[in-house]
Every structure is written in C-alpha cells, then in structure tokens.
Amino acid sequence: MTEREFTLEEARELVPWLVATFRTLELPRSRAKQLDAAIKELSSSINGNGGGSSQAQLGRLQRALREVSSEIDAAVSEILDHGILVKGVEPGLVDFPHNKDGRQVYLCWLEGESEIEFWHDIAAGYAGRRPL
Numbered sequence: 799m800t801e802r803e804f805t806l807e808e809a810r811e812l813v814p815w816l817v818a819t820f821r822t823l824e825l826p827r828s829r830a831k832q833l834d835a836a837i838k839e840l841s842s843s844i845n846g847n848g849g850g851s852s853q854a855q856l857g858r859l860q861r862a863l864r865e866v867s868s869e870i871d872a873a874v875s876e877i878l879d880h881g882i883l884v885k886g887v888e889p890g891l892v893d894f895p896h897n898k899d900g901r902q903v904y905l906c907w908l909e910g911e912s913e914i915e916f917w918h919d920i921a922a923g924y925a926g927r928r929p930l
Contacts, residue, residue, distance in 0.1 A: 802881030809894040820890035
C-alpha cells in the first residue's frame with residue numbers, strides 16, 4: 799500500500815484534531831504509567847517473597863493495563879487511518895508523508911507545538927528535524 803502524501807496545508811489542518819485526540823489520551827496515558835509502575839513494584843515484591851495473594855492483585859493490575867492500552871491503541875488506530883504515522887504516544891509525535899522537491903520526506907509534529915513547523919528526511923527521524 800502506498801502511503802498517502804500530505805500537502806503542508808492538509809497536514810496543518812489536521813493539527814487541531816491531533817491536539818484534541820492526544821488531549822483525550824492524557825488520562826489513559828497517565829493511568830498506563832501508574833499501572834506500569836505498580837506492576838513493576840509488585841512484581842519485584844512477589845519475586846522477593848513468593849507472592850501469595852499478590853498474584854491476584856498483579857492479575858488485576860495487568861488486566862487494567864490491557865484495558866487502558868486498548869483505549870490508547872484505538873486512538874492511535876484512528877490517527878493511522880488518516881494516513882498519519884504515529885512515532886510516539888507520550889508525548890504525541892507524528893509524521894505526515896510529504897513530497898518535498900520530488901522526494902518523500904516527513905512533516906513532523908510534536909504534541910505541544912501549535913502547528914507543523916518542521917520536516918525531516920525519512921531516515922533522519924526526529925533528531926534530524928529542520929525548520930520549514
């Protein structure tokens with residue numbers, strides 16, 4: 799399947815939607831971090847003392863993490879369905895395939911930026927971002 803290519807204008811028009819989408823993920827992302835930390839802490843405790851009733855608690859935490867992860871995955875799938883490439887969820891980082899002077903590059907947007915102001919070569923990634 800060929801990637802959709804975006805004009806700068808098309809990509810910029812999607813920024814408010816991306817901002818809203820990632821805003822809806824604030825609570826799930828926070829909850830996922832909390833659950834992950836709790837799972838790691840409990841797992842260490844279980845490994846140290848054999849577990850017992852902690853195994854049931856660990857199972858509950860893992861189920862909760864799967865549920866919140868599914869919520870995050872649904873939002874990511876919606877972004878991908880628009881032809882946008884999701885490079886990170888915390889913080890939100892996306893790339894828009896774009897034709898620049900006859901070659902494909904990515905227009906890059908990072909959560910917290912008010913608009914798309916950077917691009918990078920496909921192989922360069924975020925570290926290679928350049929101003930438009």
